[in-house]
Amino acid sequence: MTDTVVATPDPAERAPPDGALTLAGRSIGDLIYRGLTTVFAVAIPVLLAFITFEVVAAAWPALRQFGFGFLTSSTWDAVRGQFGAAPMIYGTVVSSILALILAAPLALGVAIFLSEFSPRWLRQPLSFLVDLLAAIPSVVYGLWGMFVLLPILRESVMPFLRDTLGLGRTPFFSGPAYGNSMLAAAVILAIMILPYISAVSREVLMAVPRSQREAALAMGATKWEMIRDAVIPYARSGILGGVILGLGRALGETMAVTMLIGNRHEISPSLFAPGYTLASVIANEFAEATTVLHTSALMACGAVLLVVTLVVNAIARWLVWSVAREPKS
Amino acid sequence: MISRARPPVPRRRSVARRRATNVVMIALMALAAVFATLPLILLLIHLLREGASSIDLAFFTQMPKPVGETGGGMANAIVGTLILVSIAASIGLPVGMGAGLYLAEQRGARLATSVRFLSDVLNGMPSIVMGIFAWHFLVRPVGHFSALAGGVALGAMMIPLVTRATEEMVRTVPTALREAALALGYPRWRTSVAIVLRTALPGIVTAALVAIARIAGETAPLLFTAFGNHFWSTSIDQPIASLPHQIYTYAKSPYDDWHRLAWAGALVLIALVLVISLLARFVTRSKHGGVGD
Numbered sequence: 001m002t003d004t005v006v007a008t009p010d011p012a013e014r015a016p017p018d019g020a021l022t023l024a025g026r027s028i029g030d031l032i033y034r035g036l037t038t039v040f041a042v043a044i045p046v047l048l049a050f051i052t053f054e055v056v057a058a059a060w061p062a063l064r065q066f067g068f069g070f071l072t073s074s075t076w077d078a079v080r081g082q083f084g085a086a087p088m089i090y091g092t093v094v095s096s097i098l099a100l101i102l103a104a105p106l107a108l109g110v111a112i113f114l115s116e117f118s119p120r121w122l123r124q125p126l127s128f129l130v131d132l133l134a135a136i137p138s139v140v141y142g143l144w145g146m147f148v149l150l151p152i153l154r155e156s157v158m159p160f161l162r163d164t165l166g167l168g169r170t171p172f173f174s175g176p177a178y179g180n181s182m183l184a185a186a187v188i189l190a191i192m193i194l195p196y197i198s199a200v201s202r203e204v205l206m207a208v209p210r211s212q213r214e215a216a217l218a219m220g221a222t223k224w225e226m227i228r229d230a231v232i233p234y235a236r237s238g239i240l241g242g243v244i245l246g247l248g249r250a251l252g253e254t255m256a257v258t259m260l261i262g263n264r265h266e267i268s269p270s271l272f273a274p275g276y277t278l279a280s281v282i283a284n285e286f287a288e289a290t291t292v293l294h295t296s297a298l299m300a301c302g303a304v305l306l307v308v309t310l311v312v313n314a315i316a317r318w319l320v321w322s323v324a325r326e327p328k329s
Numbered sequence: 330m331i332s333r334a335r336p337p338v339p340r341r342r343s344v345a346r347r348r349a350t351n352v353v354m355i356a357l358m359a360l361a362a363v364f365a366t367l368p369l370i371l372l373l374i375h376l377l378r379e380g381a382s383s384i385d386l387a388f389f390t391q392m393p394k395p396v397g398e399t400g401g402g403m404a405n406a407i408v409g410t411l412i413l414v415s416i417a418a419s420i421g422l423p424v425g426m427g428a429g430l431y432l433a434e435q436r437g438a439r440l441a442t443s444v445r446f447l448s449d450v451l452n453g454m455p456s457i458v459m460g461i462f463a464w465h466f467l468v469r470p471v472g473h474f475s476a477l478a479g480g481v482a483l484g485a486m487m488i489p490l491v492t493r494a495t496e497e498m499v500r501t502v503p504t505a506l507r508e509a510a511l512a513l514g515y516p517r518w519r520t521s522v523a524i525v526l527r528t529a530l531p532g533i534v535t536a537a538l539v540a541i542a543r544i545a546g547e548t549a550p551l552l553f554t555a556f557g558n559h560f561w562s563t564s565i566d567q568p569i570a571s572l573p574h575q576i577y578t579y580a581k582s583p584y585d586d587w588h589r590l591a592w593a594g595a596l597v598l599i600a601l602v603l604v605i606s607l608l609a610r611f612v613t614r615s616k617h618g619g620v621g622d
Contacts, residue, residue, distance in 0.1 A: 033518030037434070040427025041444045044492065047485060048451050051462040058465040109361025117355055118362075129366045135602055136372065137546025139573045140595045143580045144372045147379075147588070191368045198365070222351035245453070252455020254549035255577060279457045279549070286553050302461040306454065313453035317446060 055306050058299035061292060070300055076265040078289070083297035085304060087265045091275035092305070095182055095257065096250035098271070099189035104243050107194045111201035111239075116227055127202070134195035142259035145188045150260065153187070154179035158272055171269040180262035183271040188256045193246035200242030200320060204235045241319030248312045252305060254279040278305040373599075380596030383589050388597070393559060393575075396584055403594055405561050406575040409476070410601075412563060413555060413571055414545050416480025421487025421544075422537055428488070429495025429533075430521065436500075445496075452489035459485050460550035468554060476562075476569035479555025483544045490543060494536030498529040531612050538609035542602045548573040572598045 056063075062070065062083060073084025114127055158177035162168035208231050216230035217223075232239070262274020263284050278301045289295040387402045394401030428444065435441045463482035468474055502525050510520040526533075548571075551557070556568040557578060563569075572594055579591035 027516040027518070029516050029518040033521060037427050037431035038440075040424050041431035041435075041440065043424050044428055044444050044448045044451060044488065047488065048447050050466075051451075051454070051458070051485070054462045054465045055458060058461055058469075106361050106365050109358045110365045113358035113362045117358055126362060126366070129369060132603075132606075133365070133369050135542060135546075135606055136369070137548070137573055137598060137602065139546070139548040139577050139580075140372070140376070140599060143576060143591055143595050144375060146580060148371070148375055194365055222347050224351040224354040225347065227354075248453045252453075252457065254455065254457045255573075259577075259580065279455060282457055282461070283549060283552055299461055299465070302458050306458045309453060309455055309458075310450060313450050314446075316453070317449045 052306065052310075055299065055303050059296060059303040061296040062300040063296075063303070065293065066297075066300075070297075071304070074265070074267060076297075078291070078294050081291065081293050083293070083300075085278065085297075085301050087267050088276045088278045088281050088301055089304065090267050091182065091185075091261065092251055092277040092279070092308075094271075095185045095189060095261065095275070095277060096247055098182070098186035099193060099250045100243060100247055102186065102190035103194045103246060104197060106190075107197035107242075107246070108201055108239065110194070110198045111205055112227060114198075115202050115205040116223065116231070130195050130198055132195075133191070134199070138192070138253060138255040139259075141188055141192055142256040145184065145256055145260045149188060150179035150184060153177070153181075153184055158183070162272070172271055175268075175270045175272045177272050178262065178274065180260060180274050181272050182261060182268075182275045185257045185261035185275070185277070186271070188260055189250045189253055192253060192256060193249045196249055197242045197246040200245055201235075201239045204238030204242065204320070205231060207238070208234045237319050237322055241316045241322075244312060244316035244319065248309050248316060251312065252279055252309050254283050258283045278302070376592065376596050376599060379589070379592035380594075383593035384596060388593055392561060393590070396582075396587070399586055401590070403570075403572065403575055403590065403597070405558065406570040406572045406594065407597070408563060409555070409558070409570040410545060410572040412476055412565065412569060413479050413483060413551070414541055416477065416565065417483035417487050417544055418537070418541060420481065420484030421491055421540065425488045425491025425540075426495050426533065428492040430499060430526070432492065432496040433499035434521065445493075448489040448492045451485075452493070454486075455549075456482075456486060456547050457549040457552075459483075460552055460554055463550065463554045474554060474556035474568040476555050476565040476567065479551045479569065479571070480565070482550035482554050483547060486547065486550065487540045487544050490540035491536060494539070495529075495533050498532030498536060499525060501532065502528045535609040535612050538605050538612070542605040542609070545605070546573055546598055546602055548577050572601075 066073070066083060070083065070085055071089065072086055073082070074086040075082045075084050076087065077083075110130060114123060114130075118126060154177050158173075158179075158181075161173050162177065167173040212230045212234055213226055216226040221229065257277055258280035261277060261280055263276055263280060264274040265276055265281075266273070268275070281301055282298045286295070286298055289298060387400060389402060389407060390404055391400070391402035392405055393403060428448070432441050432445055432448075459482040462485070463478045467478035467481060506528060507520055507525055510524045511517070515524070551571055551574050555571055555574065557574045558568045558570045576591045576594045576598065579587040579594065582588070
């Protein structure tokens with residue numbers, strides 16, 4: 001596919017039209033145009049490098065002072081100038097993974113429904129609704145979470161999990177149900193990342209060749225068996241890429257999480273307990289950080305987040321591409 | 330590609346049981362679709378119920394009132410959001426479109442491949458990190474918050490969105506059209522600008538609108554760049570209020586009256602985002618035969 005375009009004959013380059021300004025046999029306009037678009041294209045890697053540099057520079061005082069211990073210490077004491085990001089790293093990882101566990105099966109279900117089962121008339125409006133889920137601003141999710149989701153969790157879901165199901169005996173669902181908690185953050189994150197996972201999965205499922213489906217059906221498979229045995233295995237790494245992309249979103253999500261997670265620097269095994277994430281500590285404490293070290297420690301949280309999301313996204317993109325690049329028959 | 334699939338139907342199961350499984354799974358998928366859209370519907374209903382009653386002309390024309398006084402509006406935040414989005418668009422659109430054109434036209438080049446990859450990586454960068462970048466770059470050196478810093482943070486977020494969308498739109502322009510123009514003696518740059526870009530324009534406008542809708546609702550990058558402002562300000566050198574940031578401030582506050590304003594602000598913000606998104610769909614539909622879908 002790429003070859004055809006690269007080989008497009010370029011008569012303008014060899015024989016510029018009469019009267020056009022030329023330089024070394026090339027039209028000046030072409031040189032300017034080519035140069036300009038190249039500059040804009042190069043601006044993207046430069047911007048990425050510049051952002052990374054600025055964030056690391058902002059984090060430098062804290063990174064230099066605490067070194068590797070910044071990642072492992074769980075002391076966060078602005079008065080004594082001791083900062084460790086372990087509770088935030090824990091909170092970020094746990095809330096995001098939990099969100100993935102909640103969102104991924106649902107998102108995959110929606111994607112399969114849309115690409116395989118949905119009646120034609122329903123497909124457009126339903127995918128519009130799911131896409132709309134991604135268009136709602138984070139702060140609006142936070143607002144809704146504070147005034148609608150938290151009461152539901154506090155009064156129905158948490159007592160149900162803890163007492164009715166008896167999960168309160170495990171350390172994961174014990175303790176008082178305030179509402180503001182790791183669980184609340186995970187639920188709102190799940191809602192927010194669902195459209196991303198489902199959009200990528202849908203695209204990948206649509207890219208599975210017809211012949212795969214028809215071969216399965218021809219051998220007598222039911223529709224579900226066709227999906228399980230022919231479609232999903234073909235699309236596997238692309239779906240995985242979509243899920244990891246969703247993970248990247250969840251890790252960096254700020255506003256809704258800040259408004260729901262409870263903002264406490266503690267590692268607690270209970271999902272009912274408040275926690276903190278790397279992004280929410282920056283959003284929540286920036287205004288009250290008075291010392292250079294405190295501000296810099298917050299920026300260091302940002303730097304950790306940056307590195308983690310860069311790696312996660314690079315892996316996800318690579319996985320999605322590896323499917324998209326396979327020849328479609 | 331050789332399929333990694335197991336051959337279907339390897340197990341000995343009764344046809345009735347397999348059919349039953351089939352029906353159950355289809356029902357489960359449909360249920361997943363219902364569950365996925367449920368929060369959206371709940372959210373929109375609640376938003377309309379809580380927000381609609383507080384929206385009147387004063388909401389758009391008046392300034393916020395101090396705690397205790399009812400009424401007042403968010404005029405400064407609405408104007409602030411428009412200013413921030415304008416700054417962001419004036420950075421994000423030209424860079425994104427230029428880079429997108431490059432990617433579409435130099436499809437196979439090694440530079441294009443890495444730019445494409447890095448632009449996707451940039452797209453996945455958390456918005457709060459953009460805020461840190463703009464803060465360290467534009468706020469810390471001058472010592473005060475500014476609308477410019479907020480706009481730059483949003484603009485940086487916009488670049489990868491516009492880049493990839495432009496590339497996709499330009500790619501849908503048939504090669505024959507390009508070749509026809511070149512055969513007529515058009516220089517390359519005029520072919521690109523007058524033929525390719527013009528053909529792809531509705532799609533690119535759509536992409537631009539989608540990107541704008543996306544950044545208009547961002548709060549995290551503004552927390553320590555644009556910072557928010559309780560007073561009227563349109564200077565790009567000064568802190569500026571914005572709709573999403575104001576919603577955050579009001580939502581966190583303990584006052585019922587401010588909560589009411591937060592809902593009203595959220596409704597206006599969603600309406601803004603929706604109108605832009607629908608506008609985007611309309612532009613694509615009317616002129617472009619659904620290429621944008």
